[in-house]
Amino acid sequence: MTPPKTRARALLPWLLCTVLLATVLDAAAATRAWLDRDRIELGETVTLNVETDALTASPDYAPLRADFDVSGHSSRRGMAMGSQGGARSLFAVALRPRRDGVLTVPSLRVGNERTAPLSLVVVPTEQRPLAGAGEDVFIESGPDHERPYVQQSVGWVVRLYAAVPIVTGSLDQPAPDGAAFQRVGDDAQYSRTVAGRQYQVIERRFLLVPERSGELRVPGATFQGRGAAGFFDDMFGGGRGDTLQARADARTLDVQAIPAQAPQPWLPLHDLQLRYRANPSTLRQGHAATLAIEVIADGATASQMPELELPPIDGVQVFAERPQVDETFVDGRPRVKSTRSFSLVPDRSGEVRLSGVEMDWWDVGTGKGRSATLPPLRWTVQAGTGASAAALAEAVPADAGAVAGQVAAPASGDVSVPGAPAERSRRYWALAAALFAALWLLTLLWALHQRTSTRRAGAEDTDRPNGRAGTTKPTAEALRKALDTGSFDDVADLLCAMATPPAGSVDALAHRLDDPGQRAALEAMQRARWADGDGREARARLREAFAEGPRWVATAAPADAPLPPLYPPG
Structure with a gap:
């Protein structure tokens, strides 16, 4: 039996961990x-x-x-x-x-x-007739746009109205042929009065992206369930305790082709807004300052938006950070807000000028091409004074809500590019990690002293799985969804994981592909990710090249062994 003092010493580090965890969580309370x-x-x-x-x-x-x-x-x-x-x-x-x-x-x-x-x-309440109003359950469904364009993001909303309590049920919306169709977000639940009856509403949202012009038939949503039985239902049967059913009518959309005069890349939207979120009032040679631009696109997802880039600025190096993206569903359709920060590092003093920012798009409401623009900016770059790296280029918000962090570069000319602002709680977790590491070390020393962990450590080293062995390979359906709505990072990860064994990089993946068209599509994707390639063109080439999945280089069967086996087969 373990002596009480030994057990107390063993429990002491874990008790300290518990106390410190509670302290850190309280400090980072939110x-x-x-x-x-x-x-x-x-x-x-x-x-x-x-x-x-x-x-x-x-x-x-x-x-x-x-x-x-x-x-x-x-x-x-x-x-x-x-x-x-x-x-x-x-x-x-x-x-x-x-x-x-x-x-x-x-x-x-x-x-x-x-x-x-x-x-x-x-x-105000919209007085619109609803088919099925007055029934115990009925379904309302439809798009946010009746005549969308090819590759336009269409919000599809299904609402189940129930005037009776539902014990169990299933709401199903079949996908149409000729369009990408996927569920978006979680169900919203609320109450609404319709035709004098109080209904509980379950609202489910979908994203529909037509792939070709012409008529697009969307099947009607269906519901099957069972309502809660009342007193008389239990005695006599029937009534609300029976099966509940509802079906919405199928809808047909008239999908329009991409207009010949439409700007490229093709970007069909309801609205597009650009604005400066942070604009440095002055620039200093060799120091970094932050310029932030916000894009709000009504009627698109993040994967459909082209990357926001700045035009060249003579005498200034520009380092683009990863965009901060927020996707929502407003008025029955997708909306994306993307904020991208650029670090401006002047390499000379004097006047510098940003010619302005412009993004072309197609107005699906008016059927015309439009352009969202930002005015040009001018700065006077001050000569470097040999200040320390702590000196910051002052940034003035473009509006009351604009906030941007900046990091200065050393005066010697070695430039450090500012990263994303640290979260408030990061310092708490850094402190907690250090304390937990120290406590873990104390516990390990005690365990070694008791000679109880040697076998466990050896077993863990022996049984640890190697790489991705045992993981399930992605399916062709997962690849198709990533090509439709995922990012290029998602597509690259899925393709690498589909190789056997998994490829460590896109370059390694390309060497295993037997189809030149697929290798060319990967090159186009890499140019769009890291250079000045066209993201929309790259996505189209990927969809076409990988429509039937990757085609791998045939692996030669192993040759017969030149020598007989050392031991006969059992």
Whole structure:
């Protein structure tokens, strides 16, 4: 039996780990709130979610009652994963606005913290006839655009209305032929009054991208389920306890071809906006300053957007950072907001000029080509003064909400390119990692002293799997979806993983392909990823080349062994 003192010494490092974990989680405490939708009709409800790691506190909903009817309180506790992991509580409440307009969901107190205020757009109730209104269950479905163009992102929304409680059921929307079709996001749930009856609505969103012009038939969505039986249903049978069924009518879209006069790359949208998010007021030779540009595209996904680039600036080196992308679903269609920062490092003093930024697109509403532009910028570059690397090129926000971090380059001419701003909690986790490493080392020393971990360590070294062995190879369907809506990084990872054994890089992958067209498509993708290639053209070539999957170089069968085996086969 292990002596009590020895057991206490063994438990001490883990007790310290627990205490330090609780301390770090408390230091990095965060409380946030969000709405499941930011635009609704008057009479509908919207769900307000509040997440916090203050486990003994709950939100004070009193400020909400000025503009909202509050109902449907719920809460749950669990463990969150990731850098903000730990025990967390999630609260949810249904809000029904009392008026239309742009309403503000006020800041709520949760323990010692407060949530940020939120905006909600409430539009007047649209008086539109709904087929099936008055029934126990019915389905409404349709696109955001009846006559889309080829390769236009079309939002498809399916709404299931239920006036009776549903115990179980299945809502299915078949995919059409001749278009990429995939589900987007999570279901939204709210209530709405239709034809004098109160319905619970389940809203499911899809993204439809037509692949060819002409008629596109989209099958109707279907629902099959069972409602909760009432007292008389249990006694006499039938009624609401029976099976519930609903079916929406099929819809036919008239898909238009790409106009001959359309700008290239082809970018069909409802709206496109550009603006400077951060603009340095001055530049200093050898120092880095940040210029940030925001793009908001109404009617596109991130994979459809061309990369935003700056035109050359004489006397200034430009280093582009990875875009920060936020994809949402607004007014029944996709919307993407992309913010890209550029580090400007002048190599001479004097006047420098950015000629402006321009992005061409096709207005699907008016059927005309348009261009979004930003005005040119001028700076006076100050001569380098030999200042230390801590000197920063001052950046002035282009509007009240603009924030950009900057990192200066050493005066000697060695330039350091600024990266993304560090999160507030990173320092806490860096401290926690160092403390946990020290405690782990103490525990390991104690284990070695007891001579109990030698066998375990050897077994782990012997049994550790090698590389990707045992993982499931991606399917052709996964590759097709990545070619339709994924990034070039996703496509490269999938193709490398489909090789046997998996390829370590795109260059290694190209050597294993037997089809010259597929190798050429990979080269076009690499130019679009790392050089000045056309991303849309590269995606089209990838879809065509890999429509039937990769074609690998045939591997010769191993030759017969020149010598007999050392031991006869068993």
